Every structure is written in structure tokens, then in C-alpha cells.
Amino acid sequence: MTKKLRPFVLAVVAVIATVSMALPVQSYVAPSAPPSGQTAFGFPVQIAQEPNTQQNSTLYFTTPNYVVSVYPRTGTPLRMNIYNRSTGQLEQNAAPVTYRGQLASTPWVSYDSFGSRNAQNVIFRANANRTTNQASLEIIVQATNALQVQENSTSIAAINVPDITTGGGQQPNLDANTILAFETRTFSARVYTRDNTRLLNVYDKLSQQSAVNGQVATLLSPTEAPYQNWVSYYGGASFRNIPGRYFVRANSGGEAVLQFIDATGRVVLEEQRIGPLVVNIPQTDLPPGVTPPAATADLSPFVAAVFGNEQTLTQVRAIAPQAQFESARQGRFINAGSFTNRFEAESLVNILRARGFDSRLVYRDVNYR
Numbered sequence: 001m002t003k004k005l006r007p008f009v010l011a012v013v014a015v016i017a018t019v020s021m022a023l024p025v026q027s028y029v030a031p032s033a034p035p036s037g038q039t040a041f042g043f044p045v046q047i048a049q050e051p052n053t054q055q056n057s058t059l060y061f062t063t064p065n066y067v068v069s070v071y072p073r074t075g076t077p078l079r080m081n082i083y084n085r086s087t088g089q090l091e092q093n094a095a096p097v098t099y100r101g102q103l104a105s106t107p108w109v110s111y112d113s114f115g116s117r118n119a120q121n122v123i124f125r126a127n128a129n130r131t132t133n134q135a136s137l138e139i140i141v142q143a144t145n146a147l148q149v150q151e152n153s154t155s156i157a158a159i160n161v162p163d164i165t166t167g168g169g170q171q172p173n174l175d176a177n178t179i180l181a182f183e184t185r186t187f188s189a190r191v192y193t194r195d196n197t198r199l200l201n202v203y204d205k206l207s208q209q210s211a212v213n214g215q216v217a218t219l220l221s222p223t224e225a226p227y228q229n230w231v232s233y234y235g236g237a238s239f240r241n242i243p244g245r246y247f248v249r250a251n252s253g254g255e256a257v258l259q260f261i262d263a264t265g266r267v268v269l270e271e272q273r274i275g276p277l278v279v280n281i282p283q284t285d286l287p288p289g290v291t292p293p294a295a296t297a298d299l300s301p302f303v304a305a306v307f308g309n310e311q312t313l314t315q316v317r318a319i320a321p322q323a324q325f326e327s328a329r330q331g332r333f334i335n336a337g338s339f340t341n342r343f344e345a346e347s348l349v350n351i352l353r354a355r356g357f358d359s360r361l362v363y364r365d366v367n368y369r
Helices: 002-022 310-316 342-354
Strands: 059-062 066-071 079-084 089-096 098-102 108-117 120-129 134-141 147-152 155-159 178-183 187-194 197-204 209-216 230-235 242-251 256-262 267-272 302-306 324-328 331-339 359-363
Touching (some): 059 120, 066 134, 079 108, 089 108, 089 120, 120 342, 134 342, 147 342, 178 230, 178 256, 187 242, 197 230, 197 242, 302 342, 310 331, 331 342, 342 359
Antiparallel strands (some): 079 089, 134 147, 178 187, 242 256, 256 267, 302 331, 324 331
16 A cells, blocks of 8 residues: 555655746845834834823824823823834833923923933923914933924824913903912912902912912011012912912012912912013002012023014014013014023923024023113
8 A cells, every 4th residue: 555655645746846946936025114103013103102191191292203192181190101103112101290381471381201311311391382282392411401302293182281371361461450460380370459459369270270269369568577578468268278378479679479378387389480570569568668570570581582573573472472572782682481490491492493483592691681
């Protein structure tokens, strides 16, 4: 039986060998680059982020080379994911986030996350403008403040950031009824009159809630140390369920501060103003010998300056509505925003440059004017 099968098996092997030699040899073809918006495995780029946060984000946008997510949409603590689409690497993964608040008097807000990149400590900064539906990513070297990356959004999936332009009606304005108004990093404060009664509004820009809304504001008289030469108004009843009062203060030098002091006298909250100061304080409210603060006084040392003409000013105001011309020994320029913090000023400068403006940082020293 075995001898009869052997010629048959040899014949089959010969046929297979002949067919194999006749088949064309196929050269190896390297896989093509994945389509835009996909990873090397064909999945949407959003899936590359773990966890995928698109449906639960405060801010979620794509730039030419990155996917940026600040999440969750509600609650704390905030976290940040930064996915590098070019390298396929997650450069930030659930990293803690600091909300930096509003950039001067612009509609832009920012979120910072600290990390490392190329053996350097860096700040990953996500900027967003809910009014114009714009966002941008900056990666900044902490040691030198050098800008490594600046990219504008190409698409935005979520922009649930505070709407600075509405602000519950708390933005400082030149309303004739306003006595004192200014902004801090996370609050807007306003003392005003209605029917000859002083009232107080305090708006939390982070939670987008009114902490104090139309409650009676009382002039602090006599004044107390170390605010003997300040005008102080107080009102409200609690801060995050802590009993106490909000104090809105300003002095003749243009300084202003918002405080919350609890029932024991402990200062629970204290934030300095960061934008323009609106004042119309009655002479009778001023301590003896104290002159009223200058309206819209701004002593912040770092200025985001733009160089251009009237047409440029109109264009800049689309980004920074409070922008105005200013003259100094450096020349005439557009003041797009003034800051006490250099990094905040440079963030606005970077945003303006990314939109084609000739913008740079100007420092106010004692010889500024």
C-alpha cells in the first residue's frame, strides 16, 4: 500500500513546487501614514486619550498637533490631558489643573497644568474664549518663560468655560450708579447705589454664581488698621458656608482688594484687583485727608502692548474689549491689558501674536510715564 502511494505523493509535491515558482514575488509595502484625525491603528485620535473625556469636559479642543482636554465638566478637582497627535504620546495624563481666571479685561480664561517635556519643567496652558468660540494651547518653559509651543484650535468639541462677557452683569462699567468696581482673579466686585441705598454684588467667575447679589453694602467707619487710609465697604453673609462678610476696599493710589473675613476676624479670602478700577466714591465716604482713587487707575507693571493704528485698535478690541491707546516713553501703543503677573501678560501677548498682531510685553517702571 505504501509503495503505491509514494509515486502519487511525489507527483503532488512536484505540482506545488511548480506552481510556487510560477507565482510573482510581491515586494514589501510599508503601511501608509494614518489619515488625519486617526492614530496608527485607525482609531479616532480622541480614543487615544485614556480616559476619553470628550463628553465630560470643561474644555476639549484640537490643534494641528495636539488634542487638549480639561475635565470634568462639573466638579473638582480639574484635570488635564494633552495628546500629541504627531508622536502618539500622551504628554499630560490626568494632571492637576489650576484655573487662572480671566486675562485682564478680555473674554479669555486660562487653565494651567505643570509637567515636564524634553527634560524641562513646563507649563501646559489651555486658553479659551467662549464668546468667540476660540481656544489655544501654549507650552511654556518654567525656568525661562520661553514659549515652546503655541497652537490655535482647529476644532472645539466642548467649551464649557465661564462666559466672561455676561458675568451675571458684574463686569466693571462706567454706570453712573457705580461707587466702586473691579475684578480679581476669580471674582468681580461692585458697590453701587439704588434708591439712595448702597448695594453690593460679588460674582464668582469660576462657579459662575453670585456670591452676593444686591445686598446692602455698609461703609466701614471709622476705618481699621492696616486700612486706615482706604475706603472700605462690607456686606454679604457667607463664603462657601462660612459665616462672615465680604470687604471691598480701595485707596487713593489705585490699589483695590476683595476680602472675606469670618466671624472670628480671620481673613479667609483675599484677592487683589487685576484689571481697571471704576470709582465714583462720594466725598462723604472718604476718610479724613484721603483723596479719591483715580478712575480706571491701573498700576499693574506688565502691559500686553500692540503697535498699530485706529484700525488695529478696532481689531484688537475683538479680543480685548477694554483695549485703548496709551502713551509712554516707549512711544504710543495699544494697551490690550495690564497685569501684576508677568506670565499672565505674556499669555495675552502670545494670543495676540498668534492672530497676527505686532504685540510685545511692556514693563511699567518708575519712569514709565
